Amino acid sequence: MTKYILKRLGQGLLTVFLTVSTVFILVRLAPGDPAVAYAGPLATTEELAKVREQFGLDLPLIQQYWIFLQQLFTGDLGTSYSFQAPAIQVVLERMPYTLTLATASILLTAVVAIPLGVWMSRRPDTKKEFGVNVLTIAGQSMPDFWTGIMLLTFFAVLIPIFPASGFATWSALVLPTVTIAILQIALISRMVRREMTTNFAAPYLTVARSRGVRNSLLTWRYAMGNSAIPVFTALGTRFAAMLNGVVVVEVVFAWPGVGSLIVRALETRDYPLIVATVLITALLAVGVQLIIDLAYPLLDPRIRLGKAATA
């Protein structure tokens, strides 16, 4: 088990390293000059050259990369151009906001999508289920920036019960969370429905029914117990994806998380900040994925105990 964890950890760190390296090189190959963004459009050629020298951008790419690798080992990715603070520190300050939003969103998704999917699976192909299905397809089809703007218009402007932007009070969490969750609920509830329908048709469920197991137990203990792995995986993967910054939603709601940070970092060609954001979010995503993998054995005895010889 320890060997497995170490192996997965090594794979994860390699993934993070390759991701960060790719981003390091790509941002430098992309058009746009951080010196111009920093010094302003009216800066003279001498001023721009001075800025480039200050940021180390006058060095050849390979040398910049070598310096970056050394920095990576010490955990210091340099100073953010626009914040004039250690890039890592800027990202870490934003991280709790994104974590809060992602956690709230995934919890809301789980709490709504699982019962909804179960409800749908219990009455397949009925008018009610069809109605809910139409709603989930609608939820899946609405782009999140549009959902966000609509929610803002209704619940922050027309009926001002929630703040329109920022994170000054906990109530500010509601609208961005709902915006993210609508799409996720649509996807996850349909997945739960599919898994549950499959398990309702499984032989062990019929046999359990034949021995008088109550419907509620058949649903939650049997069908859900056997649907848990794919549902848990889907929720975990979506959570990991949200940690990379829910960019559009954070921008719409002026949420002070890493999503809006990366947009700003890209706009200002803030190379250290871009790389630091990618590093932190990639580390988190890999960490969450590892936790999901390690939780499988808890959910499925076939993985925990391995396949025994059958005769």
Next chain:
Amino acid sequence: MSAQTAATATPAAHSEQPLLEVRDFQVELITDAGIVRAVDAVSFSIHRGETVTIIGESGSGKSTTAMGILRLLPEDLAVLSGTVLIDGVDVTADPKAIDKVRGRTLALIPQDPMTALSPVHSIGNQLSEAIRIAGAASKDPGAVRARAIRLLEQVHIPTPDAQLKKYPHQLSGGMLQRVLIAIALASEPQLLVADEPTSALDVTVQAGILDLLLELQEQRGIGILMITHDLGVARLISDRIHVMKDGAFVESGEVQQIVDNPATEYTRKLLAAVPVLGAWDETPADGTALTTTGASHD
């Protein structure tokens, strides 16, 4: 209609009411191609200690009959009619009535033991649940566990307390079928419906499971409805056999009578289809001769 009267008249001769009485039972399945009458007006009964077998080839409607009696067919796809009395409870008239007999009077031994238990719950977990539903033992975990071990002993599972914490994928098909029989016995059932209980098992294991069923029947006097396509199984354990084809019984009677004097061509074909080990014949064209020999040996 006269056969019908005769069928209902026979149980009257017994002093007790039959465990299972099926009259004019009909199952219509709603399929994409239209309504299919899978079971067409079958009537039979089972008394305590009796084994009644429905034999037929795949698609003859024998499993649908069993599943229909247990009301395990999808409610929206299967239309049941006729009368099914399980220990006097009419389960066709009132869909809720089946709850009174499931896990109590009635138990099912399923076709494929490998898929009949939830893969993520332990043997002990599923067995204890059946014990609690039966309500026979006290709810005390120790008592439930003791009863679970006793049930596993009764189906001759070695080291029962070690098996309780195992999961279905860790046991063989034969062991799983024994576990399923133990689960069925948890409720002290009077009627077992065995839907091809040995067809998914190795031949060497089949005999053990059939022996176990016969032993339990002898000890407890339970009635068994056996569904099989295997004449060998039917001969070994049945009191009466109903031969099913296209949803209806084409022939019914005592085992010896059916085997010795099959009344219909279909039954004769079923009898002739039993492979029999004989002297190895080098000439492949003589395949028919081999089965003929087999049938006459029977």
